[in-house]
Amino acid sequence: MSVWRFDKTRLMHQRMAMLGVVFGCLILILMGRIFYLQILQGDKYMQLAEKNRISIRLTPPARGNIYDRNGLKLAENIKTFQAVLIKEHAQDINQVLENFQKLIPLDVDEVERIQKEIKFKRAFMPIRIKDNLSFEEMSLIQLNAPDLLGIQIEEGMTRYYRFKEDSTHVVGYVSLLNEQDMEDDPENPLLDLPGYRIGRTGIEQSMDDILKGTPGIRKTEVNVYGRSVRVLEEQKPINGQDITLTIDSRLQSFATDLLKNEGASAILANVQTGEILMLVSSPAFDPNLFTAPISVKDWNQILNNEKKPLQNKAISGTYSPGSIFKPVVALAGLENKKLSENQEIFCGGRLKSGNQFFHCWKRGGHGHLNVTEALMHSCDIFFYEIAPEIGADKIIQMAQKLGFGSLTGIELRGERTGILPSEQWKQNTFKEGWRTGDTINLSIGQGYLTVTPIQILKVIAQIANGGKEISLHLIQDTSKEHPISDLGLDPYHLRLIKRGLSMVVNQKKGTAYNSRFEIDGKTMAGKTASTQVRRISLKEREEGVKSQEELPWKYRDHAMFAGFTPVNNPKYAVAVVVEHGGGGAKKAAPIASKILQEALRLEKSDAHQNRLERR
Numbered sequence: 001m002s003v004w005r006f007d008k009t010r011l012m013h014q015r016m017a018m019l020g021v022v023f024g025c026l027i028l029i030l031m032g033r034i035f036y037l038q039i040l041q042g043d044k045y046m047q048l049a050e051k052n053r054i055s056i057r058l059t060p061p062a063r064g065n066i067y068d069r070n071g072l073k074l075a076e077n078i079k080t081f082q083a084v085l086i087k088e089h090a091q092d093i094n095q096v097l098e099n100f101q102k103l104i105p106l107d108v109d110e111v112e113r114i115q116k117e118i119k120f121k122r123a124f125m126p127i128r129i130k131d132n133l134s135f136e137e138m139s140l141i142q143l144n145a146p147d148l149l150g151i152q153i154e155e156g157m158t159r160y161y162r163f164k165e166d167s168t169h170v171v172g173y174v175s176l177l178n179e180q181d182m183e184d185d186p187e188n189p190l191l192d193l194p195g196y197r198i199g200r201t202g203i204e205q206s207m208d209d210i211l212k213g214t215p216g217i218r219k220t221e222v223n224v225y226g227r228s229v230r231v232l233e234e235q236k237p238i239n240g241q242d243i244t245l246t247i248d249s250r251l252q253s254f255a256t257d258l259l260k261n262e263g264a265s266a267i268l269a270n271v272q273t274g275e276i277l278m279l280v281s282s283p284a285f286d287p288n289l290f291t292a293p294i295s296v297k298d299w300n301q302i303l304n305n306e307k308k309p310l311q312n313k314a315i316s317g318t319y320s321p322g323s324i325f326k327p328v329v330a331l332a333g334l335e336n337k338k339l340s341e342n343q344e345i346f347c348g349g350r351l352k353s354g355n356q357f358f359h360c361w362k363r364g365g366h367g368h369l370n371v372t373e374a375l376m377h378s379c380d381i382f383f384y385e386i387a388p389e390i391g392a393d394k395i396i397q398m399a400q401k402l403g404f405g406s407l408t409g410i411e412l413r414g415e416r417t418g419i420l421p422s423e424q425w426k427q428n429t430f431k432e433g434w435r436t437g438d439t440i441n442l443s444i445g446q447g448y449l450t451v452t453p454i455q456i457l458k459v460i461a462q463i464a465n466g467g468k469e470i471s472l473h474l475i476q477d478t479s480k481e482h483p484i485s486d487l488g489l490d491p492y493h494l495r496l497i498k499r500g501l502s503m504v505v506n507q508k509k510g511t512a513y514n515s516r517f518e519i520d521g522k523t524m525a526g527k528t529a530s531t532q533v534r535r536i537s538l539k540e541r542e543e544g545v546k547s548q549e550e551l552p553w554k555y556r557d558h559a560m561f562a563g564f565t566p567v568n569n570p571k572y573a574v575a576v577v578v579e580h581g582g583g584g585a586k587k588a589a590p591i592a593s594k595i596l597q598e599a600l601r602l603e604k605s606d607a608h609q610n611r612l613e614r615r
Helices: 002-040 042-051 092-103 108-120 135-143 164-171 179-184 202-206 249-258 296-303 324-337 369-375 380-390 393-403 423-430 436-443 453-464 489-507 538-543 584-614
Strands: 055-061 072-086 126-130 151-160 174-176 198-199 217-220 228-235 263-271 276-280 345-347 352-355 357-359 368-369 525-531 558-565 572-578
Touching: 002 276, 042 276, 072 092, 072 135, 072 164, 092 108, 092 135, 108 126, 108 151, 135 151, 164 202, 164 249, 164 276, 217 453, 249 276, 249 584, 263 453, 263 584, 324 369, 324 393, 324 436, 324 453, 324 489, 324 525, 324 558, 345 380, 352 380, 352 436, 352 572, 357 380, 357 436, 369 380, 369 489, 380 393, 380 436, 393 436, 393 453, 453 489, 453 525, 453 558, 453 572, 489 525, 489 558, 525 584, 558 584, 572 584
Parallel strands: none
Antiparallel strands: 055 217, 072 126, 072 151, 174 198, 217 228, 263 276, 263 572, 345 368, 352 357, 525 558, 558 572
């Protein structure tokens, strides 16, 4: 009996010892886990715990305003309210969205965008649900807050363009981010801001880095519903810089009205400083349409317009310059001593070169002409005759010197160089050599040559200012110099060309005589051009060339004019291109004349106002 008791006691001790070891191991494991969680992983879990009650958010900077030269706001920010979703505060995201749509309907595209952002955005980053909420919509959301866990109302800003169509192609517009933006710059913190917009065109695009600013950071304590209780820490955003343009919004509006319903462009600049006072491309559109998701109807209306409102024709439209190129050829002849002031050439209406006939625009010809008279009448035969004597290389060199064939460097993206053909260019492009016929076509600005309206403006401005190279620019920046250098042209030759351009407008037989004006003794000079967009066959010439009015719109000539005022002391230069306008003298010159007159009128009015203010 005693042996049994002894065995029983020993067994109990063994079991107790085993239980002790087990409990000891459990305690060690527990203490090890506590040590791991609290000491080794303490920071991590502290942060996770903090996220349950602290919301860390980026705060958007205010985008810089854009002003015209007189201090008028062309682009500004206006306050708006938006509904955003914070995923980590929503228990059932799908149910929250369903509840939201019962109050405020969302279209299919909006729902698709939201679902994409829910998948890819971090849990604590806000997702834009609805922009530009009305007071009634905000009230509905607040009243139904318990059913909308994770939905918050935030005050934001949206872009507003006061002058609408008048400023479209200069100022440009901003729009909401798309998938491509996120792929292009995935590390950009601004991409996480709900409703964040970037510049797409114009100054908004080219100066986006300056205008957008730097976001701030805000830490707030939130309650169980995700509503902010108090701000714990805040780092203010750095707002974007304001930009002042050289543009005069009064001239912008004036020119926009003149070009309405046309496929056209017009640019005005100060020939001494290179400041662009007006840059208009028509037709335009209201840039405010793009600050919120643009409707399918509005987008299709813009996209399907045959006159291409999305294109900034002033810097990216390319055209044969036609007779506007004739002053360049004349300068090349004078500078290379292949042409003199009193040299006369006979125009009989057509010229034969090899087996090909080249015709003057005036069927019966102009008779004997010198260089200024040839410019006044825009005689083709005169330039057909002298161009081979000068040589294509010398003509091209002069065109390059004045600015054709290269970018002007204006602060807008999308500028094109056009084509300044040469023997090497033709060989590379067509595997053919240069021919005399190519030089003849080049002499009147036709053939392979294409230029942009802003290049035309630069060329006419540099002829007007006495051969000084200017840097065309849109942004007023006193810290940045815009050097003016001499092109090295003979002043007498330039005066001769300017005399011919004055005769174009101010002599009775000049092609732009009907567009002349005189304001306080100030007159205009310039050059018309009508450039063909179709080939006129020999049969049509024999039967009679159809008038522009008889042709469908897309087959009519482009109408152009480039000019300056005042003739004696030029200050303003203008270039106007009206696509399929029919004729430079009939369509483009009157528009240019009105723009120059308005510039002179505003100059006089501003000077008078300044005198009154100084008294």
